[in-house]
Amino acid sequence: xxxxxxxxxxxxxxxxxxxxxxxxxxxxxxxxxxxxxxxxxxxxxxxxxxxxxxxxxxxxxxxxxxxxxxxxxxxxxxxxxxxxxxxxxxxxxxxxxxxxxxxxxxxxxxxxxxxxxxxxxxxxxxxxxxxxxxxxxxxxxxxxxxxxxxxxxxxxxxxxxxxxxxxxxxxxxxxxxxxxxxxxxxxxxxxxxxxxxxxxxxxxxxxxxxxxxxxxxxxxxxxxxxxxxxxxxxxxxxxxxxxxxxxxxxxxxxxxxxxxxxxxxxxxxxxxxxxxxxxxxxxxxxxxxxxxxxxxxxxxxxxxxxxxxxxxxxxxxxxxxxxxxxxxxxxx
Amino acid sequence: xxxxxxxxxxxxxxxxxxxxxxxxxxxxxxxxxxxxxxxxxxxxxxxxxxxxxxxxxxxxxxxxxxxxxxxxxxxxxxxxxxxxxxxxxxxxxxxxxxxxxxxxxxxxxxxxxxxxxxxxxxxxxxxxxxxxxxxxxxxxxxxxxxxxxxxxxxxxxxxxxxxxxxxxxxxxxxxxxxxxxxxxxxxxxxxxxxxxxxxxxxxxxxxxxxxxxxxxxxxxxxxxxxxxxxxxxx
Numbered sequence: 001x002x003x004x005x006x007x008x009x010x011x012x013x014x015x016x017x018x019x020x021x022x023x024x025x026x027x028x029x030x031x032x033x034x035x036x037x038x039x040x041x042x043x044x045x046x047x048x049x050x051x052x053x054x055x056x057x058x059x060x061x062x063x064x065x066x067x068x069x070x071x072x073x074x075x076x077x078x079x080x081x082x083x084x085x086x087x088x089x090x091x092x093x094x095x096x097x098x099x100x101x102x103x104x105x106x107x108x109x110x111x112x113x114x115x116x117x118x119x120x121x122x123x124x125x126x127x128x129x130x131x132x133x134x135x136x137x138x139x140x141x142x143x144x145x146x147x148x149x150x151x152x153x154x155x156x157x158x159x160x161x162x163x164x165x166x167x168x169x170x171x172x173x174x175x176x177x178x179x180x181x182x183x184x185x186x187x188x189x190x191x192x193x194x195x196x197x198x199x200x201x202x203x204x205x206x207x208x209x210x211x212x213x214x215x216x217x218x219x220x221x222x223x224x225x226x227x228x229x230x231x232x233x234x235x236x237x238x239x240x241x242x243x244x245x246x247x248x249x250x251x252x253x254x255x256x257x258x259x260x261x262x263x264x265x266x267x268x269x270x271x272x273x274x275x276x277x278x279x280x281x282x283x284x285x286x287x288x289x290x291x292x293x294x295x296x297x298x299x300x301x302x303x304x305x306x307x308x309x310x311x312x313x314x315x316x317x318x319x320x321x322x323x324x325x326x327x328x329x330x331x332x
Numbered sequence: 333x334x335x336x337x338x339x340x341x342x343x344x345x346x347x348x349x350x351x352x353x354x355x356x357x358x359x360x361x362x363x364x365x366x367x368x369x370x371x372x373x374x375x376x377x378x379x380x381x382x383x384x385x386x387x388x389x390x391x392x393x394x395x396x397x398x399x400x401x402x403x404x405x406x407x408x409x410x411x412x413x414x415x416x417x418x419x420x421x422x423x424x425x426x427x428x429x430x431x432x433x434x435x436x437x438x439x440x441x442x443x444x445x446x447x448x449x450x451x452x453x454x455x456x457x458x459x460x461x462x463x464x465x466x467x468x469x470x471x472x473x474x475x476x477x478x479x480x481x482x483x484x485x486x487x488x489x490x491x492x493x494x495x496x497x498x499x500x501x502x503x504x505x506x507x508x509x510x511x512x513x514x515x516x517x518x519x520x521x522x523x524x525x526x527x528x529x530x531x532x533x534x535x536x537x538x539x540x541x542x543x544x545x546x547x548x549x550x551x552x553x554x555x556x557x558x559x560x561x562x563x564x565x566x
Contacts, residue, residue: 090503090504090561091503091504091558091559091560091561092528092560092561093527093528093529093558126561126564127464127494127564127565127566128462128494128497128498128502128503128561128562128564130503130561130562130564132561163529165431165528165560167560167561169467169468169563170429170467170468170563171430171431171468171560171561172431173431173528173529251556
């Protein structure tokens with residue numbers, strides 16, 4: 001139920017940084033589960049208290065027309081309950097849903113939402129060697145919304161129809177429809193917008209969203225991080241790193257290996273691939289966490305490596321796509 | 333218990349590193365090499381044990397004999413896998429309160445339909461609940477009540493120690509296993525290609541049963557199950 005990373009000297013630091021500590025979800029609440037299990041039946045709106053309460057939030061008092069604005073879906077969980085990451089979990093399901101928008105009550109066609117940017121989660125090991133990657137307490141998923149120029153001076157209402165599985169020892173499927181209405185201003189009036197109290201939640205979440213792997217490679221030409229394939233094992237070395245962890249986004253990583261060696265106190269991590277379906281193919285997609293030392297904050301990078309890169313021994317050029325390519329509605 | 337072992341192993345590693353790495357450490361700290369040696373061995377043994385288990389991954393392997401079991405059902409009857417030689421056995425890992433079980437037993441009748449369609453073809457369905465005492469979905473009365481509500485006509489076997497669940501490597505509810513007439517495991521995975529709250533359009537268990545009842549090899553023998561975690565005790 002605990003992780004090597006959270007047990008050592010980094011404990012207090014990691015906890016305060018909110019990055020690595022893995023609170024254990026204990027306390028059987030079968031009475032509570034009984035009471036709430038009926039929520040699983042499809043009802044249009046929740047009336048009972050939710051175990052994870054969602055909200056649409058914005059960093060400031062309005063949106064700017066004609067450009068992407070960061071907003072977020074945030075869930076506040078009851079103590080000891082958790083939500084799931086959309087990577088390779090053995091159980092559970094990440095939150096999913098659909099966003100729609102209206103401008104002054106009219107359907108806002110052509111308005112675009114960006115992808116959901118998932119912060120790096122925590123390893124969550126359950127009895128029976130079950131390994132999941134989850135969030136505790138608060139999960140904030142930033143995304144962008146781009147109101148058209150024509151929306152300036154009007155008000156934009158964003159609606160999110162969400163459903164999610166939330167678990168402590170018990171699991172409950174919940175859903176809710178939430179709304180956020182904000183005024184839209186033209187870019188020339190952007191200075192009139194005031195930062196709001198939710199800005200810090202969005203900023204904190206953005207810090208935990210994995211960066212492209214190119215950010216790890218940059219500036220380390222003397223001791224570059226390397227990736228290579230040795231048989232069925234991908235070996236990643238990050239010279240100078242104190243601890244490494246790998247969190248798989250795509251299938252193809254042996255879970256027994258992820259459980260045992262998914263987190264190491266070393267500058268080298270070995271990830272065993274399951275290539276039973278195609279012995280010639282090697283792909284590795286996931287999040288690499290790097291801790292440089294006891295007084296540093298854990299950094300996360302997204303890896304999407306192919307055979308060729310592993311054969312060449314180095315991480316490829318920056319991927320054109322945004323850091324987190326996990327999409328809502330497509331649990332891994 | 334496991335957490336404690338890891339904590340101990342962690343502390344020992346830390347101690348070992350501290351001892352090996354620090355020249356400033358007074359020699360008294362190395363006082364009892366015999367004891368240290370023992371600790372080292374103990375740590376090594378524990379590590380080996382963990383590694384072996386992890387390396388093995390799922391104990392139940394496709395094409396091999398399915399782990400034997402003798403379990404008691406909610407109605408007090410004893411069921412032995414070895415008594416079912418000559419039958420095709422479908423095991424469904426079960427927790428009547430897990431939303432994914434509710435999805436296939438209340439919102440839909442996925443398992444009951446399969447049971448109906450295959451019971452005349454030498455196929456026996458059994459649900460196994462490996463949830464520990466006090467955890468979600470545990471208890472004879474609760475399972476009896478909800479199995480009746482869901483119209484389940486096959487036995488619900490109780491495995492509170494979790495030993496059988498772990499022998500099969502059952503991780504989720506539902507998690508399905510199919511055993512052929514010779515007692516070999518021929519399918520391990522999800523009920524279908526759906527997800528939480530959405531039933532799939534391809535039922536893997538039905539496809540596998542269609543093949544195994546004709547004596548054919550199961551094409552898709554392993555899939556990734558979805559559902560709640562099995563609520564093991566430890």
